[in-house]
Amino acid sequence: MASLSRESILNIFLTLAMVALPFVATAIDEPFYITLATRVAILGLAGVGLNLALGTGGLVSFGHAAFFGVGGYAAGILASHALNYTPIMESPFLIEGTNQMLIIWLVAIIASGIVAYLIGLLSLRTSGVYFIMITLAFAQMLYYFAISWPAYGGEDGLSIYVRNAFLGVNTLAPHGFYFICLGLLFGGIFLSATLKNSRFGAALQSARQNEERLSAVGVRPFNIKLTAFVISGMMTGLAGALFADLNRFVSPSMLSWHMSGEIMILVILGGVGRLYGPLAGAIIYILFEFIFGGMTEHWQFFLGLVLLGVVLFARGGVIGLIAGRARHD
Amino acid sequence: MTNPILEIKNLKKSFGALKATDDVSITLNVGEIHALIGPNGAGKSTLIKQICGGLSSDSGSVIFNGKDLAGLDVAERAQLGLGRTFQISSVIMEFSALRNVMLAVQAFNGSSFRFFKNVRNDKVLVARAMEILSRVDLEKRAEISAAELSHGERRQLEIALALALEPKAFLLDEPMAGMGPEGSKRLISFLDELRKEAPILLIEHDMDAVFSLADRISVLVYGRVVASGTVDEIRANPAVREAYLGETA
Incomplete structure (x- = not known):
């Protein structure tokens, strides 16, 4: 550990x-x-979540919008009930809404974890292009479900009138909310690094590279991949809850395949499997949206060019371009 | 009376009209090396897959350590103590030799569902893996990634991965394949000792190795066992000479 890479x-x-x-x-x-x-x-x-499945585990999920949206709706639904003072359900036991972020996050994580478990249980029996398609299909199912569910706004979405509360922080001030989100981002990155270096991470990386070998040493690849998929979905779900609070609005578009694509694009831009890849990708994505989005509504054309360049010439994404190929040990 | 650790009874497998495994019965006794030979396409690899659980059988049974393996998958059979090596080296290419063996040790010894401790700081895991690497003479190459190991070294790593599981029986699929004469010689003396730890079902094309190591030999041709016996019996068997040895001699 003489010098930093x-x-x-x-x-x-x-x-x-x-x-x-x-x-x-x-x-x-x-x-x-x-x-x-x-x-x-x-x-x-959201990208850090996907990167655990995609980068470390080799699970090309094209349905992570499902978890993003479920997290978003968890925040929206809890907050709207808290605002209207109406319980979510009264029997068999009372569940009330809340505007406390800590509770909202917990619900978002659990809800998206359950959805990821159910989707993973079925889709992890396939691989390759079938896995991509089946994850896409499940996310689209949730998208159409949200559109046709009038109780929470249906197609019009659901507004959160006041940003939810977090301990003593003024969440309506830009600084306050930014540092909450940044803290969780770094928490997610730290968790990813920890997982990757753990026994579980060793098994997960092996599942990506050589399932036959992993089974031959006595570990079921399916169980490892399912666990990774659930953790991945939970992180993306938490991001969804924050996204709802940022916009103070939840709509079915959070569940649409565009969203899945957006999350995947920023992971690829930044560098698949690289710890800071999703962050680097998100920076580029938002910069493009801001700079070129001000000039033309077709800003994604330029993003497409960059994506093409990355896929053709810089497989490790921006991180790979600057820092070289990933080191393995 | 010898007691078999592995007992294959009337195993069958067809792919359409092709009988890849045709009523095969083989036993593997404690302390022995049982070599399985046969020309290319004889169904040796199919048989190995059926034993290890990668391929289901049409009929027949595999009894291992007194337990019928029917319905168990590859991972479960490995946990029961079936240690196999692959004909074509199958290792984790991005991992170092050490991390490859650590994966096998963690699978055998404890759980893969530990999420927080850094495996590099897991002293027990590292020490055990190094111990196994030194048994196959790879300890100096521990930090080299599997992708950069030579072909022969990767063969050694294959064996290390099987050793890490402390198996009750080894299934070695052409361990000598592609090894130089020097490497083969060392591997022969290694396997000679290894049979004391656990019996070996050895699939091998290298006849010198087979004849110097095997306690018993079975000859597989077109999915059938055409002969089975001691080295001398097999050497003398006219059917074997015609079907198999005639080609190589």
């Missing part, structure tokens, strides 16, 4: 930049940048 230096730089950003934004009197950065942190967290 280029990737570690890049990661430290990205960490410091994200922490410093709101202070810079305030200094140059551009508070809007903090909102942009909050989007980066939230989409980054």
Whole structure:
């Protein structure tokens, strides 16, 4: 451990930049940048979730919008009931709404975990292109379910009138909410790194590279992949709850395949399987949306060009381009 | 009377009209090396897959350590103590030799569902894996990624992965394949000792190895066992000479 790798230096730089950003934004009197950065942190967290399945486990899920949306709706539904003082259900036992983020996050994580377990149970029996299609199909099912469910806004979505509360933090101030999201993003990144280095991570990486070998040493690849898929879905679900709070609005579009694509694109842009890949990807994604989105509504054309370049010439994404190929041991 | 640890009874498997495994019965006794030979396409690999659980059988049974393995998958059979190596090295390419063996040790010794402790700091795991690597003379190559190991070293790693499971029986699918004469010689003396730990069902094309190691030999041709016996009996068997040895001699 004499010297830091280029990737570690890049990661430290990205960490410091994200922490410093709101202070810079305030200094140059551009508070809007903090909102942009909050989007980066939230989409980054969603990507960190997907990256565990996609990068570490090789599970190409094209349905992570399902977990993102379930997390979002968990936040929206709990908050709307709290606002209207109506219980979610009264029998067999009383469940009331809440505006406490801690409870909302917990519900979002559990709900998206259950959905990921059910989707994983069926779709992990397939692999390759069938896995991509079946995860897409499940997410679209939830999307159409949300559209046709009038109780929570249906197609029009559901507004959260006041941002939910977190301990003593003023969540309506941009700084407060940004640091909550950033903290959770780094928590997610830390969890990913921990998992990857653990026994479970060793088994998961083996499942990606050589399932035959993993079975031959006596570990069922299915169980390992299902566990990873659930943890992955939970992280993306938590990001969904934050996203709902950021926009103070939840709509079925959070569940649509565009969202799945968006999360996947930012992971690929940043670098599949790289610890900070999702964050780097989210930064690029939001920058493109901000810069080119101001010039033309067809900004995704430029994003497409960059994605093409990454897929053709820089397989390790932006992180790989700057820090070189991933090191293995 | 010898007691078999592995007993294959009337095993069958057809792919359409092709009888890949045609009523095969073989036993593996404690302390022995039982070699399975046969020309290419004789159904040796199919048989191995049926024993290990990668391929279901049409009929017949595999009894291992007194237990019928029917319905158990590859992982469960490995946990029961079937240690196999693959004909074509099957290792985790991005992992170092050490991490490959650590994976096998963690699977055997404890659980893969531990999420927080860094495996590199797991002293018991590392020490045990190093011990196994040194048994196959790979301890100096422990930190090298499997992708960068030579072909012969990867064969050694295959064996280390099987050793880590402390199996009750080894199924070695052409362990000598592609090894140089020096490597083969060392492997022969290694396997000679290994049979004391657990019996070996050895599939091998290298006849020198087979004749110097095997206690018993079974000859598989077109999915059928055409002869079975001691080395001398097999050497003398006219059917075997015609079907198999005639080609190589």
